[in-house]
Amino acid sequence: MNNIISLDALSGILTCQAGCILGNLNDHVSQHNLIMPLDLGAKGSCHIGGNLATNAGGIRLLRYGSLHGSVLGLEAVLANGEILDCMSTLRKDNTGYDLKQLFIGSEGALGIITKAAILCPQKSNTVNLAFLGLDSFNDVLDVFRDSKKHLSEILSAFEFLDSESLKVCTSNLQLASPIAQHPFYILIETSGSNGTHDEEKLTQFLETLMTVGKVKDGTVAVDDKQMQHIWGLRERVAEALLHDGYCYKYDVSLPLHDFYNLVLDMRSRVGHKATRVVGYGHVGDGNLHLNITSPSYDEEVASLIEPFVYDWIAERRGSISAEHGLGFKKRHYIYHSKSRSAVAAMKAIKHLFDPNGILNPYKTLPDD
């Protein structure tokens, strides 16, 4: 089930089977000056059907939005074997309830996605990447606000790393940092159609930041090799953390003013019992990847983390799972982010689509 069905280069609409690998789809559409609306580290192996079922986010969500916006249609097989045809290649179609939205992010619990129609954005012929060093998280937020204002339509990614996350990459993977050590780092990517315009905008912006002291140091990638290296520092943190032994991973959404405090509170809470506590991720989307490591699974560390982390997030009305879904491990914490009325409606929908509970049982929704 890995066939590309069609690509309309004018409208940018791709239809394909769910088993197509994201990276292959990207290669295919790029021949027509298009790109897939999402990009993640696993693009070399992940299936588009899986991306849809998990509502994958990735590093380009800031610019191209979520799959809830870029998926125009899909086909799914239901628990009773019926094929639900919601395939559509139209940008606008207000005829009835928008069923495809239920399947996107459903974690395979409502049906098996077999086909998709996706809106692909234009490929930008100019991409620039800056890697900056900052003194405080407040500076990170200030630069984010300024980036939206000054880079506006060309801003395509805004990621952050704390000094601990970069240290994991430099010590565990022996990757070199292009700049000196700083408490925080940000990656700013711009994508546009006019190289001269974009470079001027970015250079002027960065110089202003340096002059006022919001940014202490930084570099702009001059070629593809440097770009791959800099992205590697962000995309390989997860891999680098595994070298510590066991990694307790949390992927959460938080209001920006409280964002980094979770990392600080967790760091003081676990103290020396953990090897390290790191925070990095899609700060532009309000999405923090909190990771704690220890040489092997440690019940004491685990109990210090949960349920404290979920309670902390619930108090601030954040999401206990921004991108990673609930699956088996987090379903009973759903009430930390969703109301009882909402979960009751979800259960009714699950019962409608899968009355015998044969699709991905014991996952996503809680028992009570």
Place this chain on the structure above:
Amino acid sequence: MSGLRILVGCKRVIDYAVKVRVRPDKLGVVTEGVKHSMNPFDEIAVEEAVRLKEKKLASEIIVASCGPQQNQETLRTALAMGADKAIHVLVEDKDYSNLQPIHVSKLLAKIAAEEKVDIVLLGKQAIDDDCNQTGQMLAAILDWPQGTFASKVVKKDGSLDVTREVDGGLETINIKLPAVITTDLRLNEPRYATLPNIMKAKKKPLTTKKPSDYGVEIKSSHQVLSVEDPPTREAGQKVESVDLLVAKLKEAGFMKS
């Protein structure tokens, strides 16, 4: 204490990651709107010069580039990496297609003499034309020794020990200063130009000259007849048995029947 004076040549080329396309007139490749950057081997040359300066063995680094207005970006990058001043030999677009290693080596020879340099560092070749000639021609014009394909350069008293990448492995030679060195991939890992240095680089001197200032005329002695894509690679065929393979090879004329 006077250190070595170093001249580094930089060429602005199409970025190595770009998918190059042949122009419709089949006389060259598309350069308009295509990402350009410093020739990777020249980046290595700039880096080596900066390291010599950091070791206090060099006192001044001059970077030079021959080409159209946009070459100034390349020179600014070199200044941001640590060079002290830049010379841009402006060659207008219409003459640029005629610019050959012979002209560049003559220009660099004049600059080297004017600036009284002790070492000229160049990339071993440019990734667009793969000529691998400028360094060698320059050494001949200046009548200086040359250490080409350098993967290691060590300063000795009045000379350099240069380790060269050769087919059989590595060859180390000792050459008297002044000398021409061309850099190979393993010589060093170029640094990133950081923002504070990029900003400082704007204040470093960049002079624009013309080829005629050095008495060099950009006249080519050859003409490009055509530029074509390599033939598209045809899909291979899988066969089920050795007999079938033999039959197919005979059919295609690779074996006598």
